Amino acid sequence: MIPRQFFWLFDFLILSIAFLAAYSLVPHLAPLFAPDGLLRTAWLEAWASPALWNGQLPPRSALLWILLVMAPATLLTLAAFGNYGPLLYQSRTRIVMGSLLASLAGLSLVTLVLFALKEPDQSRLFIFSFAMSSAVGLTLYRLLLRQYFTGRQAAGYYAKNVLLIGQPASLGWMAQYFAGHVPTALYRLLGYLCVGPDQPLPVLSVNGNSDKRGEAALIRPLGNVEQLGDLLISHPIHEVIAIHPAAGGAWIEQVIRDCDYMGVLLRIVPEALLLGERRTLHTLYPFEPLHLPAVVLAPPHWSSGELFLKRLFDFAVSAVALVLLSPLLGLIALAIKLTTPHLPVFYPWRVVGQNGVEFTGYKFTTMIADADERKAELMSRNEMNGPVFKIKDDPRVTPLGRILRKYSLNELPQFWSVLKGDMSLVGPRPAFRHELDRYEFWHKRKLSIRPGITCLWQVRGRNKISSFDDWVRMDLEYIDTWSLWLDFRILVRTAWVVVTGTGS
DSSP, X not given: OOOHHHHHHHHHHHHHHHHHHHHHHHHHHGGGGSTTSTTOOGGGHHHHOGGGOOSOOOOHHHHHHHHHHHXXXXXXXXXXXXXXXXXXXXXXXXXXXXXXXXXXXXXXXXHHHHHHHTOTTSOHHHHHHHHHHHHHHHHHHHHHHHHHHHHHHHTTTTOEEEEEEEOHHHHHHHHHHHHHHSOTTTEEEEEEEXXXXXXXXXXXXXXXXXXXXXXXXXXXXXXXXXXXXXXXXHSOOOEEEEEEXXXXXXXXXXXXXXXXXXXXXXXXXXXXXXXXXXXXXXXXXXXXXXXXXXXXXXXXXXXXXXXXXXXXXXHHHHHHHHHHTXXXXXXXXXXXXXXXXXXXXXXXXXXXXXXXXXEEEEEEOOBOXXXXXXXXXXXXXXXXXXXXXXXXXXXXXXXXXHHHHHTTGGGTTHHHHHHXXXXXXESOOOBOHHHHTTOOGGGXXXXXXXXXXXXXXXXXXXXXXXXXXXXXXXXXXXXXXXXXXXXXXXXXXXHHHHHHTOOO
């Protein structure tokens, strides 16, 4: 989804395009309103001001004040009518009416300024054309975005996996609530954790929420609350809902600690507000799509404009890089086939990314065909303390592969993973599944954000790091101090590392 502040920017961009379009369009429209024009009518005499038209508009700079006056009025009107909320929750009628009324408000303010300054020599045709172009532009781009988001939502792209934690009675209530009130396109119940000692763990059958075969949906137990930390990495969990009982509930401290450490959004719902009976009092839910009375604890930068800008930057840079580097990519692929014709060009990299989601990335092939099988016999030479395997002068690396690794050219296909959204330009290294199984709990926090091609360890002498713990500490330092400026600094330093060829 697009954060609110970027909608303001996009709207101003649309208004600027409408301004330029109107400026280019008016010279072609003006003859239609001339004395012998097709659209010349008596009631349009004053409106078109044909007597003042000399065949040319003033310079754009002389009309720029119209854009600067109209834009704030238009944007503020859109905000007042709620058109900066999520487009998925806005009807087409609301989008169209909001855009028309906002453009009308901007036109009215420009007219008021003209009247106050007594400026009769301004082209009214240009002003009206600008207003109409603005209304059309704002409407069309919002409707197109809404259609795109609606299609993505229907495909389940925005669905969040939810884990429930609580006692059996409250878990059953919550499961039925999701079945009757929460669209599966927005939230999916992944399962639940029980909190009581020696509690039975039944499979919850959710009435009213059926699959495509018409069978009742089942919410399966995933264990006890003590297993939450491991589940946050081994399963793609976006939110945790903990139903806190009125009495007891010391387990909530561990839940808060684990969600805080792994950066997963947590909703704490008081059980009394779910199961208690009320006659007249009701809970107000002004903003939450789940409509649950809850204390919401969100990780830093959750749903922030900075993360959106980071993703926008990743998309733009990876797209440009793939286009500009395509000749180099082709040459490397050709060189691999010429030097090692029996090897594939790309090595499929099946790894674990953010929140335990597995994906397949790609690197250029730099090792022999049976590299994985020979890993066991080389384990005694492993230079890394921990679950990661790395040795200097690896005999499995091909001669061309050594050159590609030295200048990190084997990493270039990962721009495709960045473009798709599986990875970022900057972020912790993703993990192989067999490595993740050997991670300590604190290691797993490095997968609480989207993995990247480069990070702090890459620019702090990656070949000198022999301790996996030190590697992870740098990843956690990046997570705790992340900013767009830090990403920029890491990318600049990475470019120097690549140019100087300090890879291996």
